[in-house]
Amino acid sequence: MAVLLIAEHNNKELRPFTLNAATAASQIDSDVHAVIIGQNSADAAKQLSELPVVKKVLSVEGAHYENFTAENFAPVVVKLAENYSHIICSANTFGKNLMPRIAAHLDTSQISDIIKVISSDTFVRPIYAGNAFATVKSNDAKKCVTIRPTSFDPCESSGGSAPIEKIDAGEEFSNTKFVKREEIKSDRPELGTARIVVSGGRGMQSGDNFKLITEIADKLGAAIGASRAAVDAGYISNDHQVGQTGKVVVPDLYIAVGISGAIQHLAGMKESKVIVAINKDGEAPIFSVADYGLEADLFEALPQFMEELNKLNTIQK
Amino acid sequence: MKILVAVKRVIDYNVQIRVKEDGTGVVTDNVKMSTNPPDDNAIEEAVKIKEAGKASEVVAVTVGEEKAQETVRKALAVGADRGIHVKVDGILEPLAVSKILQKIVDKEKPDLVFMGKQAIDDDCNQTGQMLSALLNWPQATFASKIDVKDNKLEVTREIDEGLETIEINVPAIVTCDLRLNEPRYASLPNIMKAKKKPIEEIAASDLGVDVSPRLEQLKVEEPPKRKAGIKVANVAELVQKLKNEAKVI
Numbered sequence: 001m002a003v004l005l006i007a008e009h010n011n012k013e014l015r016p017f018t019l020n021a022a023t024a025a026s027q028i029d030s031d032v033h034a035v036i037i038g039q040n041s042a043d044a045a046k047q048l049s050e051l052p053v054v055k056k057v058l059s060v061e062g063a064h065y066e067n068f069t070a071e072n073f074a075p076v077v078v079k080l081a082e083n084y085s086h087i088i089c090s091a092n093t094f095g096k097n098l099m100p101r102i103a104a105h106l107d108t109s110q111i112s113d114i115i116k117v118i119s120s121d122t123f124v125r126p127i128y129a130g131n132a133f134a135t136v137k138s139n140d141a142k143k144c145v146t147i148r149p150t151s152f153d154p155c156e157s158s159g160g161s162a163p164i165e166k167i168d169a170g171e172e173f174s175n176t177k178f179v180k181r182e183e184i185k186s187d188r189p190e191l192g193t194a195r196i197v198v199s200g201g202r203g204m205q206s207g208d209n210f211k212l213i214t215e216i217a218d219k220l221g222a223a224i225g226a227s228r229a230a231v232d233a234g235y236i237s238n239d240h241q242v243g244q245t246g247k248v249v250v251p252d253l254y255i256a257v258g259i260s261g262a263i264q265h266l267a268g269m270k271e272s273k274v275i276v277a278i279n280k281d282g283e284a285p286i287f288s289v290a291d292y293g294l295e296a297d298l299f300e301a302l303p304q305f306m307e308e309l310n311k312l313n314t315i316q317k
Numbered sequence: 318m319k320i321l322v323a324v325k326r327v328i329d330y331n332v333q334i335r336v337k338e339d340g341t342g343v344v345t346d347n348v349k350m351s352t353n354p355p356d357d358n359a360i361e362e363a364v365k366i367k368e369a370g371k372a373s374e375v376v377a378v379t380v381g382e383e384k385a386q387e388t389v390r391k392a393l394a395v396g397a398d399r400g401i402h403v404k405v406d407g408i409l410e411p412l413a414v415s416k417i418l419q420k421i422v423d424k425e426k427p428d429l430v431f432m433g434k435q436a437i438d439d440d441c442n443q444t445g446q447m448l449s450a451l452l453n454w455p456q457a458t459f460a461s462k463i464d465v466k467d468n469k470l471e472v473t474r475e476i477d478e479g480l481e482t483i484e485i486n487v488p489a490i491v492t493c494d495l496r497l498n499e500p501r502y503a504s505l506p507n508i509m510k511a512k513k514k515p516i517e518e519i520a521a522s523d524l525g526v527d528v529s530p531r532l533e534q535l536k537v538e539e540p541p542k543r544k545a546g547i548k549v550a551n552v553a554e555l556v557q558k559l560k561n562e563a564k565v566i
Contacts, residue, residue, distance in 0.1 A: 069483075071449075071455060074450065093474075093475070093476040093477045096459075097459070099443075100442070100446035100447045101446045101447070101450040102450075103447065104447035104448075108531070109411075110411070110441070111532065112442060122535065127438065128328070128343060128440070129440065130540060132336050132539065133539070133540050134536070135535040135537075136534055136535065139533065173455070175485060176456075176484075177483060178481075178483055179471065179482040181478065181479065181482075182479045182480045183478045231496070232495075238480075244440070247477070252565050253559070253565040253566065263334075264437075270543065275543075275546070289543050290546045291543075291546040291563065292555055292563075293547070293548045294548070294552065294555050296551075304553075305552050305556065308555075308556040309556065312560060315566055316565070
């Protein structure tokens with residue numbers, strides 16, 4: 001039986017983690033079909049059909065799908081599920097919101113946030129904020145799996161030409177109404193996919209001081225992250241939060257500035273390839289995961305860091 | 318309006334997790350346990366709504382072993398009116414918990430069910446959404462702001478792209494984010510008073526729900542350790558290392 005990937009998109013184009021989820025899907029079974037549910041989403045459906053790992057695209061259109069409401073999406077997937085062994089989606093807020101609703105309707109125990117496919121029924125997933133890895137085997141006939149996007153490489157995005165089949169829309173769920181979405185627009189790379197992330201914590205002391213981070217991020221072409229403490233203190237908006245309850249990032253370089261390294265923050269960044277910690281408290285737990293630790297006052301260190309970067313002839317982007 | 322709040326007992330968020338040597342799980346003996354942090358936010362929000370005169374009763378429910386009742390008692394100490402403890406031992410998956418909660422909802426007929434968005438032990442992030450599916454109710458997950466308006470709620474949700482606002486008709490499920498509010502501490506007089514508040518005990522077996530796990534946990538292991546890093550003396554050395562040793566800038 002084929003596996004069904006649920007595409008995440010914004011009605012115009014695929015969102016990047018769909019490609020990571022497609023890779024995970026193809027590791028479970030080579031016969032991957034993908035469903036795209038939206039409104040005026042033909043361009044995104046075409047993009048989906050061009051992923052070489054996708055063998056067939058199912059497109060469902062309707063005005064009530066414009067805002068990705070789980071109550072409208074779940075019945076569509078549940079109806080399609082009889083033909084599939086697995087339903088797969090990213091474990092970001094889109095998939096976290098949607099997949100359990102599907103799993104409950106199918107009476108199947110969902111496997112959340114997997115980081116590795118062992119076989120078609122066995123997966124590895126982090127528990128306790130990544131402080132332990134559990135290997136779990138599902139005994140359900142149908143398996144609902146969400147995947148941690150940063151643990152799977154994105155699949156090729158061109159070269160495929162899967163057929164696109166149109167599917168009838170389902171009914172609208174009338175008790176949930178979308179009101180508005182406030183997206184934070186930025187010219188920077190997305191936090192979840194950036195090659196370099198520079199993050200600030202409570203040590204930044206104010207929102208204004210984040211400009212020290214911004215300058216460096218601009219210079220490095222990096223995304224800006226933050227600890228929960230910095231977000232809670234109102235220094236920066238929540239979409240920058242890295243951690244167990246925020247985003248999980250795996251950049252080539254993660255620079256933690258004024259972040260002590262609470263368990264819940266480490267859960268979101270400790271798989272990064274190279275970690276730098278700048279903190280004036282030499283005992284801060286962040287140093288235990290840092291490849292390069294600098295014990296220093298960040299208000300002196302960050303301007304110096306900028307100066308040193310300016311001295312370099314070239315900077316990788 | 319009646320609000321049911323589900324709470325879970327988990328290893329305290331400050332405890333350093335240790336994996337058992339035999340790979341069967343994590344060490345829980347003699348480890349500090351607490352209410353799952355976002356469940357505290359769920360209780361706080363329900364109590365605030367009641368204090369604002371918009372709810373008549375707040376009922377706290379937990380599903381789990383004998384000691385799980387501590388979490389209900391704590392909820393009573395910060396303002397819940399009464400408690401329910403559904404007793405069941407062993408591993409419970411979110412699907413089983415949501416089926417049990419469905420039975421409690423059938424019995425209690427609340428207008429709203431609140432709970433934390435995710436438990437910090439299994440990190441599943443499923444129960445609220447599963448319960449709303451079983452009840453065919455609207456769901457507002459990852460809530461960071463709730464406005465109660467007659468028979469509707471306007472809820473701001475934290476999503477990857479920023480914030481989303483939705484309007485849902487009651488009855489409804491809300492799963493709470495840590496930023497929803499600042500949970501209060503229980504005062505000593507309120508802890509004493511909470512001891513007199515009623516907690517109904519129900520055996521899960523009496524609810525007619527199959528709670529047997531569908532997933533086999535084959536092993537639990539420690540994540541690979543990072544190799545120890547070094548301390549650099551100054552910024553110039555740091556930048557040189559990043560450029561020439563790690564080759565990341």
